[in-house]
Amino acid sequence: MLWPPSMDLLAPLAPWFDQVRRDLPWRALDLDAMHPDPYAVLVSELMLQQTQVATVIPYFSRWLDRFPTPRTLAEADEDSVHKAWEGLGYYRRARFLKAAAGSIAAEGWPRDLEGLCALPGLGPYTAAAVGSIAFQWPTPALDGNAFRALARLLLMEGDPKRGAADLRIWLTPALEAHGPSRMTQALMELGATTCLPSPTCTACPLSDRCGALLAGRTAEIPPIAKRAKPKASALWLVAFEAKGQVLLHPPALRGLLAGLWRWPTLDPDLYPPQPIAPDAPSVTAWPSWIQVYTHRREAVSPLHFRLTARFTPIEGLRWMPRSELRNLPLGKRDQRLRDLLDTPGQIPLEAPDSSALLRACAAPAR
Ligand code: SF4
Structure with a gap:
């Protein structure tokens, strides 16, 4: 030195x-x-x-x-x-x-x-x-x-x-x-x-x-580290609402999202968009956005399903009063859907099959 x-x-x-x-x-x-x-x-x-x-x-x-x-x-x-x-x-x-x-x-x-x-x-x-x-x-x-x-x-x-x-x-x-x-x-x-x-x-x-x-070398010192390309993925971000309650994942104890409440997410490859059925529950959609994280990019498609009755969710999901949403800590992506719920959306021409989504989130009947 x-x-x-x-x-x-x-x-x-x-x-x-x-x-x-x-x-x-x-x-x-x-x-x-x-x-x-x-x-x-x-x-x-x-x-x-x-x-x-x-x-x-x-x-x-x-x-x-x-x-x-x-x-x-x-x-x-x-x-x-x-x-x-x-x-x-x-x-x-x-x-x-x-x-x-x-x-x-x-x-x-x-x-x-x-x-x-x-x-x-x-x-x-x-x-x-x-x-x-x-x-x-x-x-x-x-x-x-x-x-x-x-x-x-x-x-x-x-x-x-x-x-x-x-x-x-x-x-x-x-x-x-x-x-x-x-x-x-x-x-x-x-x-x-x-x-x-x-x-x-x-x-x-x-x-x-x-x-x-x-030395005329400010542009090359220090060398720029090559960054790995962020992984791309897509998901449905879903707000189920019934009788004044919304369905959420309670906070995990560990991991990147520990401490945060989350909306259910579903893979569009498993739940592809389809023409809306006339007997589908009321559904609203907003334009998709790209959520950027350090190592990944998500194409997020937000949906809001209004149901006439609550179902018993699978383990890891819980109904919470919608009026509580503003008091719960949410990550940036999930805050965005929370805020969208208060703004008018559109009835989409296509959405994933609602009964398939419900089956993904509902506990099997006993
Ligand atoms: S320390 Fe940085 S800002 Fe200062 S002269 Fe050197 S390169 Fe320029």
């Missing part, structure tokens, strides 16, 4: 950040002191994983109004926690945050980075970010933005994440010299606002010393 000392190379970042820093609700005014509310830092860091700052801001403020301390969050019921997270996605983060709050409420804040890493949901990056921003520990936090900026600055070949351990050692003196909270946030800010995938080097405080800029 033949890099110039970080405390010298990164020195212009500190005054630059003091000048350009965005006013974010979780940012302390005094970057030289311990953060007045470490819990706010923890909440913001968990929310900011995979989610843009602009999206997080209103959630963050509502969250702190609702759960102002680790104890209030630890004691809140799961449904209200998922409801408060509704729309942010990656719901595991809400469960981790609640579990971490439980540990902090019971045992207090950890005293070192290892202790933070042991809290649920805190990987090396989040633990280091909380350590430096909340507690002023010289623990370098490297997210994708920081890796990109440092790879260019230091003219690193290949994937900079492979050099994470060296980068952390190299960065530590800069945090000690210029302040852990300030330097951590300055590096994040540089990557988030200036050293973007297409960087604005003219506005960069490090442009006179940036290896990639001086």
